[in-house]
Amino acid sequence: MEAPKPKFGVILFLFLFLFVVLYPNVFVLRTLADGVTPEEAKQLRDEVREMFYHAFDGYMENAFPLDELRPLSCGGEDTLGGYALTLIDSLDTLALLGDRDRFSTSVEWIGKNLRFDINKTVSVFETTIRVLGGLLSAHLIASDYATGMKIPTYDNQLLNLAEDLARRLLPAFDTPTGIPFGSVNLLHGITSTAGGGTLTLEFGVLSRLTNDPIFEQATRNAVRGLWARRSKLNLVGAHINVFTGDWTQKDAGIGTSIDSFYEYLLKVNMDSAALVWPLFNSLQAFWPGLQVLAGDIGPAIRTHNAFFSVWKRYGFTPEGFNLATLSVQHGQKSYPLRPELIESTYWLYKATRDPRYLDAGRDMVASLQYSARCACGYCHISDVEFHKQEDHMESFFLAETIKYLWLLFDLAVGPDNLVENGPYKYVFSTEGHILPSTPQISLGICPGLTHGQKFGISYVMSADIQHTKPTNNRDREPTVSQSHSVNIPGENSNYLQSVNKQNHENVETLDEGGSSKNYSPEE
Template sequence: MEAKKPVFQFLWLFFFVSAYHNAFMRRALAEGVTPQEAKQLRDEVRGMFYHAFNGYMDHAFPLDELRPLTCGGEDTLGGYALTLIDSLDMLALLGDKERFAASVEWIGKSLRFDINKTVSVFETTIRVLGGLLSAHLIASDYATGMKIPSYDNQLLNLAEDLARRLLPAFDTPTGIPFGSVNLLYGVDEHESKITSTAGGGTLTLEFGVLSRLTNDPVFEEVTKNAVRGLWARRSKLNLVGAHINVFTGEWTQKDAGIGTSIDSFYEYLLKAYVLFGDEESLFIFQEAYRAAMHYLYNDPWYVEVNMDSAAIVWPLFNSLQAFWPGLQVLAGDIDPAVQTHTAFFSVWKRYGFTPEGFNLATLSVQDGQKSYPLRPELIESTYWLYKATRDPRYLDAGRDMVSSLQYGARCPCGYCHISDVEFHTQEDHMESFFLAETVKYLWLLFDLAVGPDNLVENGPYKYIFSTEGHLLPATPQISLVREHCSYVGAFCRSVGCKEDYHTSEIATDLLEANGSRFHEGTSGISGGEFRNAGSDYGRNEYYGDYGWDRNVRFPKMVEDQTQKNLKKEKNKNENENENNKKKKIS
């Protein structure tokens, strides 16, 4: 019996709040962000970056992160100048050749990973490995305009050394890695066997890029095996839980959602296809996304449910969910992205920031989850929605976000965590991702409005952002280094169907840029449950590098009828095998 999609009695309250919010937005749009103001906001965000970056370099470097209230530093991850590494590609985006070159030179000469430190596999991969790879790809290429003449692959060598020190974490019966590993001694015998789905499933981009740059497939293989290990243990509803035992493969927390502990698992499935042309990842994404929209989506919010029964376990908006509308833009599913972003932004408008948890039943901040640690996710989605629709409401939202950060989070040497969004209480900590993501997406938003002049929009390649906001270019070496094997390709060959794929114009443009064979025939496929990728709220389609078209439809990867055909083909083969056995016996 199919689980019914839950409906909340209290959601009428949201629509009242939403109607008020929409009226406010219409009034705001009467003024709007003018081109001149967009330029001023872009410059203001640039100043925000340097206020925080200089604060870190003056008071915390080479420690990992800044204490912005007391103007000190702290080691939070491994003690290897984390914030500097996380900031490298932002320096390049801003065209700061002097600081970029000096930072790359210092890291190449001074940084080593043969240290007795136990680190998070997930955080080290997305922040450090991703930061090193992104900066290497910029510093080594004349086409980026940031080529460093004296550069000799120092960052790539460091990235490879770091990744090899992370490899012991993948030595588990399931292929899903331990959550932590010692960089000198490997996995401790007492290390927890429990890890999150995001922790095990958000490594494919960084490790995949490294495999292509080093011609060593081991990095990509272990991370793809980790994804397969997680997906193989999905429920019958195609949902995954939050935490799993990496030895037994048993779920220790069966709460399924799109936020905490799971979020970037979905993100890297789609992005692995867009960056690498990996059809297997796309197929898994399609199935996982369809399940999420059926069981987790309560228009316009998302909830957490039991992965087996789909029963609601937590009617909560948590701040990590805010990346989802941006991912939907990349997939081409714009209408629900617009609706959900409006709901999420209404929470920001109410408090000035998004709390870690907002209870949808009480429409109030969840106890124990009142903080805002300078997270970028809502800003990231704002940037992607503006990029897709050119709707000025997203510039207005960005302006509000800048104001909140400037008046609520700015402190003497940087920007502070907000420990309580209701009282705007400041806390003496600044995560490295504030520079890697939060100000980056704000700056890109307003630069796009002014007339983009940056590496992402006008550079030699199309770029995919990692979950830490690092720039990974879709170069021929990265996208097309190998022939990708896939479940989908094998599936289509087995039943004789046409291999016809489509995500969105944003995604297919990245593939087309490098002549990927997967771009051929991506005009869409017929049938299935489609969503209109054109936003009813946008008045202008963007026909630039990421040409949007209202006729683009969100795909159904394989027709239901084709699935039935495959099942029939399987049964036919089984019957033939059985008949052959009987003939041999007789």
């Protein structure tokens, strides 16, 4: 019997795969024109600053206090919860740009007007990374003289709001697996839509700032709940049932153990490692930056080359790109102003000082200015092949996309910002919010966390042996079980009593949510 001949598509894909491995530099032009001069880098930095204010002022004048801007029609819309989302997401970018006046005015308005006791069902993940992260970052900047942006009249208003918001999100973690629901009602605590996310950075920082372990504990339990359900190949899938712990979609995205595949933008089945679909997803463009932070510079350069070749082809990265056909994936032609490739470009330039990444940044600025800029801000691109504009501007455009572009060129000129020149090292959250590694955050141990809770497990002893003195080493070993819900610290703990007392007082004085438009960006 004659052996079956390999299909042409498979042969083509393997050829392209080997070509990328052997000749990675083909996928990027190492020099564009004559390279970016120091004078041009300064001009580009100033241009990016102007881009920020074009979009920020467009939001404040036409959309505030609604969540996001409609830049073509110069209007606004509530997209997440109706609490001035774009302003909150932009706070640390204002501080990074050194705009003390607008940063102070914005912090003051939020402290006086923002409330979360609103009858809205919100995404746990998006609310955490955009709102909670934005509040925490701005609080840490506004409360510390070392940042150069301390507000003399500031009295922890943003931290109090962050704690209130996080407590309203906690009911989402009360699931049999500890993995949170995807959404929760801020007023009633009702959860719906199964989903999960990595929320440990924001919740962990909040626990260390408030000395309340419940936030860090809940998110650690969620991460452990996901990791405990990994496959034998140490992979996790894309979607999981929060009640049963069963994976409902077993396609594994970027992760550990199969890094050689992920360097070249492939997806595999989490159980068998079989190739599912050679599909590039624009969100994966963060990976080169993460490789840099892990010290894998060579692989990061090659991965970035592959991603940037797609940007060069279309002027943007589409949401989906088929590596087998070398074409935009049907139904995934848009570019919603995503920051991931720009973020990776910044980290690679920071690590290598290779001028090609300034060239790449210049191309990115040109694309945004030429095709995405509109009357009141910057528009989504609904089709990267024809550069058709769409009437929407996500808050992350100001929180991340512009921020990383500005940091890139500021680094080239000679950095003049609190991240590079301040006394702390900074961690960037997934939303681009800057969180300083102060001793309280980086070295502090949150009181109330047991050894087991720190690692996402709880130690449970049966009632009949709780008070029995152990007689041998085996008796001394507690029973280990996975946490199935949020474990709230005992009511007799001093720190929890004080926090609860303050919370009850705050809840009694809060009005129904909403905000008034009494803020001027020029104040």
